[in-house]
Amino acid sequence: MSEIIFKRPDALEDTVFSYCPGCTHGISHRLIAEIIDELGIEGTTIGVAPVGCSVMACDFFTCDMFEAAHGRAPAVATGIKRVNPDNVVFAYQGDGDLASIGMAETVHAATRGENITVIFINNAIYGMTGGQMAPTSLPGQVTQTSPFGRDVMQAGYPIRVVELLSELDGVALAQRVTLDTPKHVHEAKRAIKKAFEYQIAGVGYSIVEIVSTCPTNWGLSPQDAFQWMRDNMLPYYPLGVYRDVKAEGFDNIHDRAADKRERLSCGKDEK
């Protein structure tokens, strides 16, 4: 008797992705879908898709989905989760979406400790609009809108998102992973699964940054894109766990936070 050992996860629609061949968005989707299957949460999960190449993500997952305005996924996810605390809510966002236009929403959802999971695809470029400079583009990186290479004197420096967010008390898990080798893919899956599990256990806001590639707009083959990523992105965006409250021995973000006073009156108190 033959046994099925590899198939499309149930949480992925039986349809063709809109991504370029060799694009890491496809692997990231598959990992999320496998985890939804493994956790048996397809019926309670609500996904929030971004603006960017993954704008069509609503068509790819089998759970209920929202299409958010550019950068607003954390606010939309907050609205969903606050009135449906028993659902599992994830937002899937690119670097332009999350770190540029949606930075305020990102920082504030994280600092509120919204019990949501954010999957952050960092490919150091705006894919969908044709390869413009992103907040995560590297110093010197040539893009459509930095034709002479990103000049930090003019355009400023790239943002290291998980390092930034890991400083906030509301964050339960902040981890950076990548997808260039089977080992790294396994690591990425473990991190994303943990991010979902933390939400289910009410631990707090979790974000997994996936250092990704954009072969099309980088002008490289998928293999060369991975090599370019290893050579250039990983030194700037080191892989690792930047915050894990459970590993620190806490059950949730509130146990970890130093200051959770009940009521602190400053004279203007109403009776």
Place this chain on the structure above:
Amino acid sequence: MSEKVLMKGNEAIAEAALRAGCQCFFGYPITPQTELAAYMSKRMPKLGRVYLQAESEIAAINMVYGAAGTGARAMTSSSSPGISLKSEGISYMAGADLPGVIVNITRGGPGLGGIQPAQSDYWQATRAAGHGDFHMIVLAPSTVQEMADEVYNAFEIADRYRTPVMILGDGMLGQMMEPVSLPQEKTEKTDKPWAADGHRNKRKKNVINSLFLKTQELEDKNIERFERYEIIKENEQRAEMYVTDDAEIIIVAFGASARVARSAVDRARSVGIKVGLIRPITLWPYPTKAIESVVDRAKKFLVVEMNMGQMVDDVRLSVAGRKAVDFFGHTGGIIPTPTEVFEQIERIAVEKGDE
């Protein structure tokens, strides 16, 4: 109806929203609507509902988008500059056919403007609440009682037509106190089979979306929505007619300026001038039927607003060149006085006599 209580306009809106079953409120402070958020922050948690102060108006309206998309009755409130920031989210809500209630307690503009009451957001509310082909239902109360009644109604019609609804008040209405009898608590929930609240393997997946990359699909969506707008225009137009039966001069005014105009009408009537008042309650759909009902008999229209003349466009469209339409207004936060409006009525009455 229950006993009357004395309440501020902003608080009456908040309390009536609670009674309409508002499950979540997302706000950001701005004068002159802040009492509304403060009221919600006090009451919502006690009722086991959601109050959240967002980091910005943009975030607040997107939280409404998320909550409303799961079927919850959701609300946000702000004032003019904040509504500009919400326009992105309002457009997305319209694009995804989401119900929700947005309160705009307006002040003067453009820009930071001032904090005194004005009606200068009329165009923004009725013409371009955001980018794209869409309308939003706009309700304009003129008393504290109506603020409570209309917000209650707003949740109902938002759900019925799957559209955002705006309550357009102004700083004067938001801040003043009047006796109000509050609506009954709504207990039954509206069925929302389209809501994306987790399919639990019991139905097909739902998607809340405003993206339609195929041109024909987007056109069809917009046509479908505008067919719904025709039904809304037919069913939801409302205006108060005050001594218009024999009126030769018709004043048209909404909200706070309608209160001023009404006093001026009373004074003009007392000296024998045949003047009446049409007070639009729905600003979109515009109550053209009300104007139509008096246009033949009327000799002249006078539109009174707290802006540079915005609703006057809609009156002219409704009158369609058949009668002259004058405008009188103040802007910048100045409220017209009954005497000023009375003088305008007198002027028109004399002109009429000269004919």
